[in-house]
Amino acid sequence: MPHTLSLADIPIGASVRIAEILTPGNNRRRLLDLGLVPGARVEIIRRSPSGNPTAYLIKGAVIALRNENAAQIMVDTN
Amino acid sequence: MSTINNPGLSVLQEIEPLLPTNTANIKDRIVSSIYQQAESVSAQVVRSKNSQYTGLEARLDNILTSRWLGFPIMLLLLTLILWITITGANYPSQLLATGLFWLEEQLTALFLAVNAPVWLSGLLIQGMYRSLAWVVSVMLPPMAIFFPLFTLLEDLGYLPRVAFNMDKLFRRAGAHGKQCLTMCMGFGCNAAGVISCRIIDSPRERLIAILTNTFSICNGRFPTLIALSTIFMGTLVSQAYSSVLATLAVVAIIMTGIATTLLVSSLLSRTLFRGMPSFFVLELPPFRRPQLGQILIRSLLDRTLFVLWRAVVIAAPAGALTWILANSFVGGTSVFALIVGWLNPLGQLMGMDGIILIAFLLGLPANEIVLPILIMGYISAGSMLELDSLNALRILLLDHGWTWITALCVMLFSLLHFPCGTTLYTIFKETRSARWTLLSALLPLLLGIVVTLLINQGAQIIMR
Numbered sequence: 001m002p003h004t005l006s007l008a009d010i011p012i013g014a015s016v017r018i019a020e021i022l023t024p025g026n027n028r029r030r031l032l033d034l035g036l037v038p039g040a041r042v043e044i045i046r047r048s049p050s051g052n053p054t055a056y057l058i059k060g061a062v063i064a065l066r067n068e069n070a071a072q073i074m075v076d077t078n
Numbered sequence: 079m080s081t082i083n084n085p086g087l088s089v090l091q092e093i094e095p096l097l098p099t100n101t102a103n104i105k106d107r108i109v110s111s112i113y114q115q116a117e118s119v120s121a122q123v124v125r126s127k128n129s130q131y132t133g134l135e136a137r138l139d140n141i142l143t144s145r146w147l148g149f150p151i152m153l154l155l156l157t158l159i160l161w162i163t164i165t166g167a168n169y170p171s172q173l174l175a176t177g178l179f180w181l182e183e184q185l186t187a188l189f190l191a192v193n194a195p196v197w198l199s200g201l202l203i204q205g206m207y208r209s210l211a212w213v214v215s216v217m218l219p220p221m222a223i224f225f226p227l228f229t230l231l232e233d234l235g236y237l238p239r240v241a242f243n244m245d246k247l248f249r250r251a252g253a254h255g256k257q258c259l260t261m262c263m264g265f266g267c268n269a270a271g272v273i274s275c276r277i278i279d280s281p282r283e284r285l286i287a288i289l290t291n292t293f294s295i296c297n298g299r300f301p302t303l304i305a306l307s308t309i310f311m312g313t314l315v316s317q318a319y320s321s322v323l324a325t326l327a328v329v330a331i332i333m334t335g336i337a338t339t340l341l342v343s344s345l346l347s348r349t350l351f352r353g354m355p356s357f358f359v360l361e362l363p364p365f366r367r368p369q370l371g372q373i374l375i376r377s378l379l380d381r382t383l384f385v386l387w388r389a390v391v392i393a394a395p396a397g398a399l400t401w402i403l404a405n406s407f408v409g410g411t412s413v414f415a416l417i418v419g420w421l422n423p424l425g426q427l428m429g430m431d432g433i434i435l436i437a438f439l440l441g442l443p444a445n446e447i448v449l450p451i452l453i454m455g456y457i458s459a460g461s462m463l464e465l466d467s468l469n470a471l472r473i474l475l476l477d478h479g480w481t482w483i484t485a486l487c488v489m490l491f492s493l494l495h496f497p498c499g500t501t502l503y504t505i506f507k508e509t510r511s512a513r514w515t516l517l518s519a520l521l522p523l524l525l526g527i528v529v530t531l532l533i534n535q536g537a538q539i540i541m542r
Contacts, residue, residue: 021106023357027357030357030359031359031394032105032106032109033109034359035113037106037109037110037113038106038107038110039110039114040113041108045136045139046139046140046143046241048143048243048245048246049143049145049146049148049149049243050243050246050247051145051246051359052245052246052249053242053245053255053358054244055139055143055362056244059113059117061361062139062361062362062363063358063359063360063361063362064242064245064360064361064362065358065359065360066245066255066357066358068251069357069358069359070396
């Protein structure tokens with residue numbers, strides 16, 4: 001079943017599991033290095049005052065991603 | 079598939095056609111399993127009470143990056159730091175000036191006593207010593223207050239929050255999110271700011287960040303702005319509010335600089351460097367309890383003394399050069415006065431005068447010495463007086479026809495002119511291109527000329 005929800009669609013406070021990363025190339029490596037690997041749990045913490053970027057809790061560290069980058073990370077909501 | 083020079087990966091590439099899924103998926107699985115392994119190891123051996131992002135940390139971020147309070151808090155902190163610097167620097171600055179100029183009198187007396195030639199005492203005392211004394215007494219106190227306060231914010235972990243709050247603006251300007259951090263670094267020193275642009279990996283956005291770094295008011299320029307704003311903007315209202323207004327004027331110049339950064343970045347990313355903003359990851363590190371002793375040592379030794387030393391090393395020869403220019407004569411007029419005469423018409427159009435422009439030109443090696451050269455220019459051009467406080471500086475400037483419009487134009491030109499010599503050299507080293515270096519000097523200079531022209535002409539029309 002294809003994943004239809006991306007990290008950018010999830011409301012603040014929710015916790016999701018990474019399903020698939022669509023980001024290509026070097027940036028994919030950077031995301032993997034941060035711990036954004038398939039199966040990892042991510043919590044959506046807060047948005048910046050202007051709504052973009054959004055901060056995520058990933059393996060105990062707070063990481064901010066621009067929404068267009070987060071839209072390439074597909075998630076499972078369970 | 080991107081270029082690969084890793085033997086393990088080339089094996090992956092070879093077996094790719096044999097696999098049901100693509101290699102990216104395999105790499106993901108490899109990294110995932112490494113993470114799983116690491117997590118299970120760390121779960122066995124690491125015990126921590128509050129490794130998660132909760133409690134105080136989250137509550138602080140709720141306030142600092144809140145929708146309504148985020149921006150006001152940034153502005154308030156900036157204003158507070160500058161206000162503490164301006165009010166706090168006043169008295170020690172006077173004390174230092176009194177002491178250093180008392181020493182100048184003693185030195186002059188000593189030179190007289192040993193019958194030293196007039197040119198020697200002129201070159202050494204009125205040229206070198208006096209500009210040094212000015213650099214030290216005008217710059218040291220504000221730096222010794224400003225740097226530790228700024229380092230404190232850095233140490234607390236506040237700066238990444240600023241980047242988090244401001245990113246949308248940089249994104250709209252087509253710039254990289256990290257440019258906000260290189261901009262902050264530029265407030266310390268533009269040369270350091272330009273070097274810090276290495277954290278931006280996309281060449282397009284890195285060049286934008288480098289070319290716009292000079293719009294961050296650096297520490298060489300803060301003292302000039304603070305002094306002029308105290309003298310001219312401060313006296314527009316009653317004594318009780320003068321330091322507040324002076325602070326707000328400096329804040330306004332800084333905000334103008336940030337606005338210019340965004341505007342020029344946006345312009346560049348739509349013309350010379352067209353392209354999409356690239357990928358951006360920003361870590362918001364945990365807040366830390368600041369280590370006050372470390373902050374003091376780091377900011378006083380590494381920054382204050384470093385910048386002061388640089389200023390002193392450059393101010394001494396520049397002071398000597400200025401004195402020589404003012405005391406070598408061609409047909410009855412000094413060389414200094416000749417150059418001032420050429421620059422004067424342009425200066426007048428821009429709301430300033432020839433001496434101010436020559437001060438900026440001779441100040442190319444370091445912005446710190448613009449004000450001292452200016453003062454020496456006025457002194458050598460006529461009245462000889464003892465400058466022992468900001469009030470004496472005020473009288474000197476008023477005597478030479480300064481108004482608040484002059485002060486405003488000088489402050490704006492200080493924001494918008496060519497970067498200092500060190501920064502230009504750094505830009506050349508970082509970009510390896512004479513063309514970009516030239517552009518980095520001409521772009522702000524052109525902006526400065528246009529802006530001061532408009533402000534001055536506008537003010538003349540309104541005042542008439």
